[in-house]
Amino acid sequence: MSRKAKLPIECQKGVEAEVKGQIVTLKGPKGSLSQEVKPFINVSVDKGNITVGLAPGHESAKNFLGLYWSLLNNMAKGVSEGYSKKLEMIGVGYRAAVQGDLLDLQIGISHPLKLKIPNGLQVSIEKNTLITVTGIDKQLVGQFSATIRATRPPEPYKGKGIRYSDEYVRRKAGKAGKK
DSSP states (O other), X not given: OOTGGGSOEEOOTXXXXXXXXXXXXXXXXXXXXXEEOOTTEEEEEETTEEXXXXXXTOGGGTHHHHHHHHHHHHHHHXXXXXXXXXXXXESTTOEEEEEXXXXXXXXXXXXXXXXXXXXXXXXXXXXXXXXXXXXXXXXXXXXXXXXXXHHSXXXXXXXOEEEETTOOOXXXXXXXXXX
């Protein structure tokens, strides 16, 4: 049994939770999210607290308890506070711009790269090289940030590329010259 799942999820003020069959919906000041849960997971709402438990007779499925507790906890935080990831572009001529629902990246390749921004996410650019991805769905924010980073991951010799703002890139020494 998951230790985290024993604790109730406390919803912040202004967050409403609703369970209809196997679908849990959370509504808050930032928006609403819903998650379908497996039939052997019981979700109940009591005075703003969400509890996750196993249905009787399904003790072998206890490995799903922690998963659904985390998913619902992330949803509760997302609809009340939201999530954001910051990426920085390091390299000569690297820049980004938002054009409608497209993120235009110029990262040292022969053509500009245009990524479609998923619904529910906001992307802002500061100083042409700092990208901030914000939204209420933690999984979507993280996946789109990873997609941006994967277009030009940081390389270890000069440090050029796109990296998370809190990421450390270990640098390597270059070729040693002849003696």
